Amino acid sequence: MAFLDVLMLGFSEALTPTNLMFCFIGALLGTLIGVLPGIGPTATVAILLPVTFFLPPLGALIMLAGIFYGAQYGGSTTAILVNLPGEASAVVTAIDGYQMARKGRAGAALAIAALGSFFAGTVATIALAIAGPTLSAFALSFGPAEYVALCIFGLLAATILAHGSVVKAIGMVCLGLVLGMVGIDVNSGSARMTFGSTELYDGIDFVVIAVGLFGIAEIATNLESKEIRGVLQSKIGRLWPTREEFKDSWAAVLRGTGVGTILGVLPGGGATLSAFSAYSVEKRISKTPEKFGHGAIAGVAGPEAANNAGAQASFIPLLTLGIPSNSIMAMMLGAMTIHGITPGPSVIQNQPELFWGLVASMWLGNAMLLVINLPLIGLWVKLLQIPYRLMYPAILLFCCVGVYSVSNRGFDVALVILFGILGYVLRKARCEPGPLLLGFVLGPLLETNLRRAMLLSQGDWLVFFERPISAFLLVITAAMLLTLILPTIRKNRKAAFEASED
Amino acid sequence: MSTKPAANGRDFPDILAGGVLIFLGALGLWAGRDLTYGTPAMMGPGFLPKSLCAIIALIGAIVLIKALSKPHEALDAVNLKPLLILVAAIAGFAFAAERFGFVAATIWLLVVGSLADPESRWKEIFISTAVLTTAGALLFVYGLGVQMPIWPF
Numbered sequence: 001m002a003f004l005d006v007l008m009l010g011f012s013e014a015l016t017p018t019n020l021m022f023c024f025i026g027a028l029l030g031t032l033i034g035v036l037p038g039i040g041p042t043a044t045v046a047i048l049l050p051v052t053f054f055l056p057p058l059g060a061l062i063m064l065a066g067i068f069y070g071a072q073y074g075g076s077t078t079a080i081l082v083n084l085p086g087e088a089s090a091v092v093t094a095i096d097g098y099q100m101a102r103k104g105r106a107g108a109a110l111a112i113a114a115l116g117s118f119f120a121g122t123v124a125t126i127a128l129a130i131a132g133p134t135l136s137a138f139a140l141s142f143g144p145a146e147y148v149a150l151c152i153f154g155l156l157a158a159t160i161l162a163h164g165s166v167v168k169a170i171g172m173v174c175l176g177l178v179l180g181m182v183g184i185d186v187n188s189g190s191a192r193m194t195f196g197s198t199e200l201y202d203g204i205d206f207v208v209i210a211v212g213l214f215g216i217a218e219i220a221t222n223l224e225s226k227e228i229r230g231v232l233q234s235k236i237g238r239l240w241p242t243r244e245e246f247k248d249s250w251a252a253v254l255r256g257t258g259v260g261t262i263l264g265v266l267p268g269g270g271a272t273l274s275a276f277s278a279y280s281v282e283k284r285i286s287k288t289p290e291k292f293g294h295g296a297i298a299g300v301a302g303p304e305a306a307n308n309a310g311a312q313a314s315f316i317p318l319l320t321l322g323i324p325s326n327s328i329m330a331m332m333l334g335a336m337t338i339h340g341i342t343p344g345p346s347v348i349q350n351q352p353e354l355f356w357g358l359v360a361s362m363w364l365g366n367a368m369l370l371v372i373n374l375p376l377i378g379l380w381v382k383l384l385q386i387p388y389r390l391m392y393p394a395i396l397l398f399c400c401v402g403v404y405s406v407s408n409r410g411f412d413v414a415l416v417i418l419f420g421i422l423g424y425v426l427r428k429a430r431c432e433p434g435p436l437l438l439g440f441v442l443g444p445l446l447e448t449n450l451r452r453a454m455l456l457s458q459g460d461w462l463v464f465f466e467r468p469i470s471a472f473l474l475v476i477t478a479a480m481l482l483t484l485i486l487p488t489i490r491k492n493r494k495a496a497f498e499a500s501e502d
Numbered sequence: 503m504s505t506k507p508a509a510n511g512r513d514f515p516d517i518l519a520g521g522v523l524i525f526l527g528a529l530g531l532w533a534g535r536d537l538t539y540g541t542p543a544m545m546g547p548g549f550l551p552k553s554l555c556a557i558i559a560l561i562g563a564i565v566l567i568k569a570l571s572k573p574h575e576a577l578d579a580v581n582l583k584p585l586l587i588l589v590a591a592i593a594g595f596a597f598a599a600e601r602f603g604f605v606a607a608t609i610w611l612l613v614v615g616s617l618a619d620p621e622s623r624w625k626e627i628f629i630s631t632a633v634l635t636t637a638g639a640l641l642f643v644y645g646l647g648v649q650m651p652i653w654p655f
Contacts, residue, residue, distance in 0.1 A: 054646045168516075171523045171561040174554045178530050181554075185547035192547055193533040216588060223584035223618050389619040390630060393612045396588070397634055400595045400611055401642045401650075408649040413596035417589050424585055428577060429519035451545050459543030 007129065010356030014364055019062055022055065023361045026063035027368045030070020035078055035380045036391060041071035042434070043218050045331045046210040047395060050402030057339035058354050062361040064335055065315075068328055069362075072271060072311050073117060073369050076304055077380055080109045089271035089307040092279040096292060096299030103295050107377075108241040112249050112297060113304040114373050120257040120305035121366035124312035127261050128319070129359050135320035136345035144453035145463050149470035151446040153477045154323040157267035159435050160480050169435045172426075176439025179204055181447065199411045206334035207406050209440055212419025213426075213433040214327075215399045219392050220424050241297070249301035252282050256305030263306075264313025267325045274310030275303040312362060318343055319355060323442070327434035330441045337441075513572035520566025527559025584618040591615035603651035604643055608635045 013019065033044045048067055052060035072089065079090040080097035093113065100109040142150070159169035182193050183203030194200040241249070259281060260274035282302040283292045292299050314325045315332075322344030324330040336343045341354065348355045373380075403412050426433055457463035465471045530551060537548025591614035598607035612631040616622045642648045 051646065165516075165565075167561060167565055168519050168523075171519075171558055171565070174558045174561070175523070175526060178551055178554045178558070181551050188538075188547040190537060190547045192537060192551055193530060195533055216592070219618075220585040220588055223588075224581045225579070387621070389616070389621050390626065392619070393616050393630055394634055396591070396611060396615045397608060397638055400592060400599075400607075401638065401648060404599055404650065405642070405646070405648040410596040410599045413592060413599065417592050417596070420588070420592070421585070425518070425522055428515065428580065429522055430515040431519050431522075447550050450550070454542050454545060457543075459541060461542065 003129075006133075006352060006356050007360065009353060010129075010358075010360035013058065013353050013357030014062070014360035019059055019357065019361060020364070022059040022063040023066050023365045024368055026066020027070040027365050028066075028372055030067035030072075031074040031077075031369070031372055031380070032070075032383065033067075034071035034074020035383050036074075036386065040218075041068055041075065042327050042331070043214045044068075044071045045328055046207075046214040047398045047402065049207055049210065049331060049335060050405050051398075052335060053338060053405065057336075057341055058357050060335060060339060061332070061354070061358050062365075064332060065358060065362055066365045066368075068332075069121070069308065069311055069365060070369060070372075072307060073114070073373060074380070076113050076117075076307075077110065077373065077377070078384060080106055080113065080300070081381060082384060089275045089303075089310075091272075092275050092303045093300055093307075095279070096294075096296050099293065099295035100297065100300065105245075105295070105297075108245050108297065109300050110377060111374060112241055112245065112253075112301050114370050116249070116253040116256065116301045116305040117308035118366050118370050119253055120260055120309035121312050122363060123257045124261050124264065124309040125359060125363045125366070127313060128316050128362075129356075131265075131316050132320050132355065132359070133348055135316070136348045139321050139345035140349075142345075142469070143467070144449040144456065145467045145470045146473075147449040148446060148453055149464055149473040149477075150321060150323055151442050151449070153473040154267045154317070154325065155435070155438060155442060156477050157480060158325060158438055160484060164430060164432050166484055168429075168431045172431055172433065172435040173439040176436035176441075177443040177446065179209065179436070180440045180443025186448075187451065199409070202407075204415065205403075205406050205412060206331075206337070206441065207403055208412050208415050209419055210331055210334065210437065211399045211403050212416040213423035213436065215395065216416060216420030217423025217427060217433075219395060220420065221427055222388060223392070245297050249297045252278075252298035252302035253305040255281060255285070256302035257309045259302075260306035260309025260311075261313045264310035265316050265325070267317065267323070271307040271311040271314070275307040278302040278306030308366075315358075315362075319347060319358070320345060322445070324438060327437045330434075330437045333441045513569040513575040514577045515575055516565050516569030516572060518577065520562045520564075520569055523562025523565065524559050525562075527555045527557075527562055530555035530558065587618040588615060591618070599650055602654040604639050605635060605652055606654050607650075608638055 014023070029048065030041070030044060034041060045064060045067055049064070052063050055063060075085060075090040076093045076097070079085040079094035080101055083094050083098040085091045085094045097109045097113070100106060155173045156170070159166050159173060178193070180203070182200055183191070184201050185192050191201060256278040259278045263274045263277060264271070279299060279302060282298045283289050286292065286296070286298060288296070314329050317323050317325050318329045318332060322333070322342065324333045333343050341347065341351065399416070400413055403416050404410065406412055423433055453463055464474055534548050534551045534555065537551065538546035539548045539552060540546025591611050594614060595607045595611040598610055609631055612634055613627060616627040616630070639652055643650055643652055
């Protein structure tokens with residue numbers, strides 16, 4: 001059994017004491033920061049990214065993955081307890097979770113969320129283990145034309161499925177692509193858009209952009225208005241759900257897992273989209289839809305399972321094709337690049353211990369989350385009471401030292417200011433910075449392959465339609481763009497997102 | 503979400519977005535003005551940057567023009583004070599880190615940065631700065647080995 005062999009390999013890597021420790025620290029840090037209001041998982045990963053530079057590659061990835069799903073889970077805790085979703089994917093959890101908390105069933109909501117997430121994480125991890133080798137074997141036959149088509153598909157699909165205006169999001173993607181081209185051009189040796197600064201010859205570092213757009217801009221926006229504080233429901237209640245609650249939620253967990261695993265793989269998918277979709281599925285299927293919004297446990301179980309499955313499944317395109325599907329995966333890609341790993345189909349072949357180690361550690365990390373979250377819930381509740389004014393200086397310090405440590409120079413810290421201001425302005429202009437980050441990490445891959453493909457075809461653009469896989473991807477992309485122009489679908493998409501906002 | 507149907511509507515966030523995109527696209531075109539464009543078969547270093555910057559500016563123009571006839575949408579309240587204070591704090595850190603070392607740069611960053619929140623109190627700023635500076639020096643400089651002097655001398 002080859003499958004068992006690789007799983008054994010994965011667990012033998014993940015179960016070394018140091019890697020277990022990194023996994024635990026990651027999950028713990030992630031939960032810790034996810035619980036604190038005002039910092040979402042993207043910002044968390046951005047801020048802690050530089051810390052992992054000092055670790056060995058596998059350890060760094062394990063820790064980052066742990067931070068990611070820890071933050072994901074921590075966000076749900078605050079959503080349930082104080083009606084403050086720590087991040088976008090927990091918004092729907094807050095609807096019914098908080099109502100349950102008001103009825104004194106916070107314990108049950110938290111327990112179902114944890115168990116549902118664990119189950120979903122397990123399933124999505126298995127999906128990754130199965131899909132990984134198949135997809136990457138397929139992707140190994142990709143030539144430059146296919147990669148160009150894949151990048152375009154990934155980038156445009158991400159903008160279509162993401163929140164907000166598609167036109168603006170495409171503008172963000174292009175901006176990210178251009179930022180990725182700053183520095184010395186490898187083909188010609190000429191300095192591009194460096195404004196005469198030698199410090200920019202190596203390009204803009206990924207960490208600078210991530211910390212500026214997500215870290216600093218977020219602090220500035222949070223400080224702008226008075227702090228929003230939820231009202232904590234003092235009684236958490238019995239943790240173990242009743243038989244009735246179990247009965248109402250197990251099917252929702254299964255459906256949520258399915259929805260999340262499928263949507264997580266799509267570009268632009270991931271946790272948020274999965275959670276929203278699962279909630280609407282549950283509401284539509286339910287025999288008692290009037291209960292939703294008043295503490296229906298299925299409304300917690302489904303989205304929670306879905307957001308965890310989606311979060312986990314979004315690793316599939318990154319690890320097998322090298323294409324990140326959302327901004328957090330873009331950060332994972334950045335982290336891998338910094339450690340000298342090029343994410344893509346060759347990772348499974350050349351560094352199986354890395355791939356399988358990460359897969360195994362994800363499952364272990366999910367199990368650890370159960371242990372971290374349920375018994376320690378009292379501690380997390382206490383953390384919720386820390387005022388923002390005491391917290392953000394620490395975040396600021398992490399941001400600045402982290403950026404400095406990338407190449408040990410103050411220049412990068414100064415550059416962060418520019419991206420902080422850009423991020424702030426973009427927020428005011430209601431432009432999502434996520435697509436920018438995707439464009440930035442995919443820029444070099446897209447450009448290299450585009451140049452190569454065009455060189456091989458001697459300037460004939462039709463090459464992208466002569467190769468079947470590339471033609472297929474481009475046709476799907478075009479079809480997606482077309483459907484957006486059709487008024488009915490546009491209305492539905494808007495309605496779907498608006499319903500999710502209320 | 504403040505969507506008020508006004509007779510003479512304008513979508514201000516979109517106007518801002520359009521303006522920013524046009525500006526950045528133009529800036530990119532200007533910064534890359536000397537780069538050779540090349541041909542599709544032999545792309546020069548300027549091929550993609552210039553094409554993309556043109557697309558960015560074009561998208562900006564579309565967003566801007568459409569925004570003028572969209573229903574009224576107000577900008578969120580803008581309060582630049584925290585942002586400006588943060589900029590000052592980070593700029594000081596960037597300047598001081600290599601020259602005066604971790605302790606001086608961090609104290610500047612934390613004290614000035616804390617002023618961005620009007621609710622901050624001096625006593626708290628003093629304590630948190632002391633704790634974070636010490637913990638930061640131990641964690642980052644000694645623990646993780648970040649290459650930064652600790653003291654100015």
